[in-house]
Amino acid sequence: KNQVEQSPQSLIILEGKNCTLQCNYTVSPFSNLRWYKQDTGRGPVSLTIMTFSENTKSNGRYTATLDADTKQSSLHITASQLSDSASYICVVSRGDDKIIFGKGTRLHILP
Amino acid sequence: GAVVSQHPSRVICKSGTSVKIECRSLDFQATTMFWYRQFPKKSLMLMATSNEGSKATYEQGVEKDKFLINHASLTLSTLTVTSAHPEDSSFYICSARGGGVSNQPQHFGDGTRLSIL
Numbered sequence: 007k008n009q010v011e012q013s014p015q016s017l018i019i020l021e022g023k024n025c026t027l028q029c030n031y032t033v034s035p036f037s038n039l040r041w042y043k044q045d046t047g048r049g050p051v052s053l054t055i056m057t058f059s060e061n062t063k064s065n066g067r068y069t070a071t072l073d074a075d076t077k078q079s080s081l082h083i084t085a086s087q088l089s090d091s092a093s094y095i096c097v098v099s100r101g102d103d104k105i106i107f108g109k110g111t112r113l114h115i116l117p
Numbered sequence: 118g119a120v121v122s123q124h125p126s127r128v129i130c131k132s133g134t135s136v137k138i139e140c141r142s143l144d145f146q147a148t149t150m151f152w153y154r155q156f157p158k159k160s161l162m163l164m165a166t167s168n169e170g171s172k173a174t175y176e177q178g179v180e181k182d183k184f185l186i187n188h189a190s191l192t193l194s195t196l197t198v199t200s201a202h203p204e205d206s207s208f209y210i211c212s213a214r215g216g217g218v219s220n221q222p223q224h225f226g227d228g229t230r231l232s233i234l
Contacts, residue, residue, distance in 0.1 A: 040222070049123070049210050049225030050161070095160065105223070109160040 008033045010098050010108035018114045023086055027111045029079040029096030037099040041070050041081045044093045044110070053081070053094075083113075091115045120144055121213045123226025131234055132203060138196045138229045140211030147213035150194040151223065152186060155208045167194055201233045 010031045019025050031039070038057045042050035054063040054070040056079070063070050067084045083090055096108040120143040128136050140150060149168050153161040165181075167173035167188035175181045183205075185197040194213075198205055208230050212223040 047228065049227045052222050055222060107160045
């Protein structure tokens with residue numbers, strides 16, 4: 007069954023700290039994996055995209071990793087800021103154009 | 118970067134009203150547009166996929182007569198919720214993709230919060 011599982015469901019950290027969000031998937035055939043940030047009441051915004059051959063992709067303080075063998079991805083946020091408070095969604099695309107969304111991790115940054 | 122504009126951002130209306138939501142790609146041609154529904158603290162649920170000039174493909178369980186989708190041009194798709202009822206209250210998000218291939222990113226609108234009284 008094609009699934010995308012994210013952990014933790016929610017996370018609270020202090021401003022300035024680092025954190026890592028996890029995404030495990032069982033999607034096949036795999037095409038690409040994206041991480042999105044969704045602020046409350048807004049649409050998702052793409053942070054990174056990785057294909058099968060890519061292990062790491064950075065976008066500012068966001069660094070995504072992909073292990074295609076174990077079907078795991080992570081999103082690392084460095085030196086968190088209050089504006090990082092949002093839901094982070096892992097999205098995996100199949101080769102047949104189907105897109106499977108994870109349920110997201112809700113991140114809260116405390117001052 | 119690519120921008121998708123969704124309008125209106127918020128609608129409050131009485132039960133039985135039909136509501137139209139517009140999704141526009143502002144700086145690229147969207148060969149494919151997607152409509153999603155999102156309940157609080159839940160992930161996006163794909164409702165339908167539409168390609169310009171052809172009928173939309175609806176996901177299982179989504180009533181096509183209830184949720185009318187039109188994708189008449191490469192920059193505009195509309196979702197009409199017909200005879201809306203309180204259970205239709207939700208956050209509706211559109212996305213648009215150009216190029217016609219899955220590796221092209223989806224660009225999301227900012228959503229429409231629909232509240233049916």
